[in-house]
Amino acid sequence: MSAIVLVVALWIVQGALAAAMCLCVLRMIQGPRAQDRILALDALYICAMLQLVAFGVRSGSTIYFEAALIIGMLGFVATVSLAKFLMRGEVIE
Amino acid sequence: MTFDLADVPLWAAILGSIFMVIGALLTLVGAIGLVRLPTFYERIHAPTLGTSWGTGGMILGSMIIFTATTARPVLHEILIAIFVTLTTPVTLMMLGRSALYRDRSEGNPEVPPEPNIKDAVDVKSGD
Amino acid sequence: MTAIFTYPLLALGLVVMWLLLAGFTLGQFVVAIGVAILATEGLKALGETSPRIRRWLAIPELAGLVFRDVLWSNIAVTRITLSQKATKGHSGFLTIPVRLRNPSGLAVLAIVLTSTPGTAWLDYNSTQGAIIIHVLDLDDAETLLDLIANRYERLLMEIFE
Structure with missing residues (x-):
């Protein structure tokens, strides 16, 4: 019984997160400016991290949490450095 | 540490599922906002839905399921929640500042002008 | 210690x-x-100095306030995002003068404001002591100004100054 509940819930969760990732990619393609694309990348990282948490529950294994933490950290560093580049890149131009 | 989905107690499965579905749907709403909202400064609000209660709901749901199934507190997911809560504002602030800087250097009239030491109002009326 | x-x-x-x-x-x-x-x-x-916390008791109060506000603004932003009109002319910038000067206090205020959906911290001007935030729903600007000045700022000044 609880397996059915969890499987249905995880279908909804992973479907919603996958749709969210598609929407982020759409915004990343549309732009229109660099800051919009970086914002979409940040949201994409968060969705990927939550997707890993859902995978962890589905497989019943805690190993995915470390992976989720690392994805979160990579997303943070990537977005900060890209935002920094936006400011400095303009100065050089 | 692994378990089968059938080992999860029913109450934990239902409660955890509710929290996870709420979290995932909030993240989806945030992504919809990212696509629907018209300007960058409005779009910057959208991902915070996913990072505040979106992440919180998912983490809470998975904590409930793991704790109830393994019969001992599984708390390290809370690190993800703390980490995301602390880092997202930093990235959004930097992104907002760089966007403001770019818009100001292009002379975009929709953003508040650079505060002048003499008088910020003068600059605004000069636009 | x-x-x-x-x-x-x-x-x-x-x-x-x-x-x-x-x-x-x-x-x-x-x-x-x-x-x-x-x-x-x-x-x-x-060589950074550690922030000195003056009043520990105010921290749970601040945390509870932030928790509640984040929950409510999640609902509000969800409604705005999914509604048909989608913020036409309702969003805008606000320049708010703050009395808070402590760097740690300002950092916490920035994190709180940005992680709340609906408000985003953009800039702080230290000579004027004013912050620029972007607000998704300007209709509640009065409530928001009151919240920042009287609740967050007061608690943060109690904690850090």
């Missing part, structure tokens, strides 16, 4: 994080203490 650890909060946070990731055993606790000492020594070389 402060004699050994220049940054007691950072050291405590590192120990708790290490134990959560590696498991609660005596051996890991010793390693965690070692890591905390190394990290605080490293930060000491950078």
Whole structure:
């Protein structure tokens, strides 16, 4: 019984997160400016991290949490450095 | 540490599922906002839905399921929640500042002008 | 405590994080203490001053207030995003003067405002002591100004100044 509940819930969760990732990619393609694309990348990282948490529950294994933490950290560093580049890149131009 | 989905107690499965579905749907709403909202400064609000209660709901749901199934507190997911809560504002602030800087250097009239030491109002009326 | 650890909060946070990731055993606790000492020594070389907390009791109050506001603004932003009109002309910039001067207090205020959906911190001007935020729904601007000035700022000044 609880397996059915969890499987249905995880279908909804992973479907919603996958749709969210598609929407982020759409915004990343549309732009229109660099800051919009970086914002979409940040949201994409968060969705990927939550997707890993859902995978962890589905497989019943805690190993995915470390992976989720690392994805979160990579997303943070990537977005900060890209935002920094936006400011400095303009100065050089 | 692994378990089968059938080992999860029913109450934990239902409660955890509710929290996870709420979290995932909030993240989806945030992504919809990212696509629907018209300007960058409005779009910057959208991902915070996913990072505040979106992440919180998912983490809470998975904590409930793991704790109830393994019969001992599984708390390290809370690190993800703390980490995301602390880092997202930093990235959004930097992104907002760089966007403001770019818009100001292009002379975009929709953003508040650079505060002048003499008088910020003068600059605004000069636009 | 402060004699050994220049940054007691950072050291405590590192120990708790290490134990959560590696498991609660005596051996890991010793390693965690070692890591905390190394990290605080490293930060000491950078010469940052540790924020001094004046009133611990205000922290749970602030946390509860932020928790409640984040919950409500989640609902509000969800409604705005999904509604048909989608913020036509309702969003805008606000320049708010703040009395808070402590860097740690300002950092916490920035994190709170940005992580709340519906408000985003954009800039702080230290000569004028004013912050620029972007608000998704300007109809509630009065409530928001009142919230920032009378609740967040007052609590943060109690904690840090």
